[in-house]
Amino acid sequence: MTEPPRSAADRTATSTARDRLRAVVAPTDRTETLPVSTAVSRPLAEPVVARRAVPAFDQAARDGFAVRAPDTADASAEAPVELAVATVSTDAADAVPAAAVEPGTAVPVEAGAQLPEGADAVAGPEAVHGVADPDTTDDALTVSRPVDPEVGVRRVGADVVADETVRPSGHRLRPSDPALCTAVGRTRVEVVQRPAVGIVPTGGAVTSGDPRPGESVETNGTTVAEFAERFGAKVTYRDPVEPAPHALRAAVERDLTKDLLVTVGGTGPGESDRIRDVVADLGEVEVDGVALEPGGTTALSVVRERPVLSIPGDPVAAFVATTQFVAPAVARLAGREPPAPVTVDADLATDVVSESGLTSVVPVAFEDDDESGAETERTARLVADEPLSTLARADGWVVVPTDRERVPAGETVSVERWEASV
Template sequence: MDERRRSTAEGVGLAAARERLADHLAPVDRTETLPVSTAVGRTLAAPVVARRPVPGFDQAARDGFAVRAADTEGATERDPATLAVGSEPDAGTAVRVDAGRPLPEGADAVVGLGALATAGTGADLETVDGADLSVTDPVEPGEGVRSTGADVAVEEEVLAAGDRIGPSDPGLCTAVGRTRVEVRQRPTVGIVPVGGGLVGGDPGPGEVVETDGTTVAEFVERAGGKVVLRDPVEPDPHALRPAVERDLTKDLLVTVGGTGRGESDRIVDAIADLGDVLADGVALDPAGTTALSVVRERPVVSIPGDPVAAFVATTRVVVPAAARLADREAPEPRTVAAELGEPVESESGVESIVPVELDDGEGEEGATPTASPVADEPLSTLARADGWVAVGADRERAAAGETVSVERWEATV
């Protein structure tokens, strides 16, 4: 029987299956130290503490003139304070300074250009030494100045343990003198395709190119895992057992294919000889033959080999497991609201995931697109589907015209 379409009503509910698996998943606590430039997206295992202040010196916060604040006391438009432009901020002298540049020694404030008026001969604000400036608004000590450590002080924690390093964080870390950071290692995930006649390269007569493992690997990487994708394994007990045992050093093992009820579908039997099967079947269509196991304390997820079923099992089961090991939130798809163009049937007690195409109609701005189920052609279905509609286990049908949320996994980065 088609491994995607056999009845799944007797399978373990999806939520219960995830809970059973979660009992055997713990965030990886191994750590490594990396250059911060290569650590974007990783989770910090230790806080990042500043070795140097930011800014590293007193600097002008605005374009203008560095002055002694006392020299501007009481200045008004009617009675401005007159300062000579010079190269050093002596009493009664102003020094031209640009934002971000060091504050000249002896100055304690910066008068902004808007608070100045030229005096005497009408020289402009780029005037040479010796010209006079009229300050119409007094400044207080520290005004217009970013003092040393105003942004970050020495020994200040700028990133906490458990934070994920974002795209702008390498710049911050470098600025405070931290070019290397301690991060959690990514959980290792072994992916083993199973099936007769599967090949990784050009197929010969009777052979099929294995593609599901690549799809699973992409999603596991998005969830924070580090993938080892194995060559396909023949569904023979003498080949399956060592293939499973080889990757029990990984934090998670995912087998792809061989979960159906055919004579060659033996992966679950092979795993049962090595460990405990937590669930042989999940109430999920397609992907009802998904199995969950534990072998020598290592969690194992066995998903169907049909491309559509493998996709569904990956997004519903494998991705949350990998994310939990990586101690991060599982990636979520973008969603778009759409109206069903035709009804979608489901089975009571089973969560159904249906691939759909989206039609924007005339393309009117703000118009709700129509979602129509994609005809079932295993591999090309993935290419033709614009998204996926979930029908909950508590429903047996979604009616035509009903507004649904379409998951767009391929648009997720």
């Protein structure tokens, strides 16, 4: 069995490993047609072109009275103009006005309604006197000030014209986009499919169900799955696989149809840690250990043109490897850039020691953190290294670069808040 590299000199620099990962991961180009209401967050594979104008008819932009602007040109408070109010249909289902605006007349309209024929303006409350509202049944109204042409009117295509490209190819649909697409007659859109990611936990003493004596509940794979889904993947999460070579080989081959395969566990030096050898036998190993702690036994391989990331089974190491490698890989497959980390400055409560040549990721928690989010001075203390609760008790982590072996207590550091960064 191949022993994983132990010293920093034998491992691939984290930045180099990311470059190699980027080289073997390409954005997904498969497409599918979806109802626009379910396509939010997907990048468009084709532009959205308007099938109809918005508005599709000349319409009133406000409640009031549709008028001919020239009829009001001489209106003033001292000499108001009187207009006859035409009778309109009272059927709420009738979207088309039943009356046209003849010279010397006005028609009550509501915002969004079709502008009656002959009208070129809508007189609002500021210009009309003697009328309580547009639903009046009075025979006449007085206009005390001129109403300019096109005031209170939205013409055909004022918002969108027919055949206009309202969203370009590559645009990632936002929550406000379905309304726009539906308005222009595009209820279905062509989008890029979500990349398929297979997650295969390994280990003989882990289970996805209730543990029996001597077993542990598998949690690392579910964490990877959560991150992959947040970054746009369609995840297939498998039950834990026994560490026997034949079982591991079958599990890897089963998911080589995916855009990315992530194996969890089995990367260490133990006798049951065999995933590295199985993957190496099937394909080419691009990265065999990274200069990262924890997470240094992470490996990158290519098997039958499919990228395979093998990350450690320790919870904290698996989490670090997921944020540093799995998340960027999924983001690239989904055609997006990973979000920039959200960081907060804090003073270290104790020294942090790191091995030269390694990038160390150190979980920390804030002392007396202000839950209101106000800007206050913070102190960060190291979190005791426990198999699982470390992640729950930590507020983020401090990254110690490769050229430092010690960060002294009292130094102001940048704490990356990982939950806020995804």
